[in-house]
Amino acid sequence: MAANILLVEDEPAIQELIAFNLNQAGHHVLRASTAEAALTLVRNALPDLVLLDWMLPGASGVDIAKRLRSDERTKHIPIIMLTARSDEQDKITGLESGADDYITKPFSPRELLARIKAVLRRRAPQMTDDAVEVQGLRLDPITHRVSGNGDTIDLGPTEFRLLHFFMTHPERVHSRSQLLDQVWGDHVFVEERTVDVHIRRLRSSLESTGHDGLIQTVRGTGYRFSTQQ
Numbered sequence: 001m002a003a004n005i006l007l008v009e010d011e012p013a014i015q016e017l018i019a020f021n022l023n024q025a026g027h028h029v030l031r032a033s034t035a036e037a038a039l040t041l042v043r044n045a046l047p048d049l050v051l052l053d054w055m056l057p058g059a060s061g062v063d064i065a066k067r068l069r070s071d072e073r074t075k076h077i078p079i080i081m082l083t084a085r086s087d088e089q090d091k092i093t094g095l096e097s098g099a100d101d102y103i104t105k106p107f108s109p110r111e112l113l114a115r116i117k118a119v120l121r122r123r124a125p126q127m128t129d130d131a132v133e134v135q136g137l138r139l140d141p142i143t144h145r146v147s148g149n150g151d152t153i154d155l156g157p158t159e160f161r162l163l164h165f166f167m168t169h170p171e172r173v174h175s176r177s178q179l180l181d182q183v184w185g186d187h188v189f190v191e192e193r194t195v196d197v198h199i200r201r202l203r204s205s206l207e208s209t210g211h212d213g214l215i216q217t218v219r220g221t222g223y224r225f226s227t228q229q
């Protein structure tokens, strides 16, 4: 399970150590030392998870968490707060600000990685390696295989990610820009009609096993993965 993780930490030695451990575990790490730098990175591309130091120069980690949670585009990003504080009240404040979890320094790399995995499993199921199956359509992230009623379905890498995102976020409408954010990661240089192109390819690949109807167009809004007609 490799994730794009935004690490916001102002102490260079700690930033280096955490980034090293995340890289070792296969994650891709973006780093920021200030709230401003962090928010700029988030504007460019949505990370899969944010590791947020509580004490930062200027705006605090709590401020950043609140800002991310108050914006429609960023409110679902999983957040783990890093802090030297261990006070129960601080923990409550951190969680109330919108953090999904809380880890007190010093922590072991193993503990941090376990927390990241747990939060991603809960908040971003498309990031985990769990196989998903809906009405005979099965997608396995580990083997990278998709099948319909047992028959192999060949998908390109983008169609695979798109289908994985849909299957782990069923029954809701996703706009083209949300899909670009979630599936492409970086929506700055990609046009929204690119989404339509890949949806068409995905549907046509799913036709052979009759699963194309699961990908539904919601007129004027976007797309939905649904078992209901």
Ligand code: CA
Binding pocket: 009, 010, 011, 053, 054, 055, 056
């Ligand atoms: Ca700090």
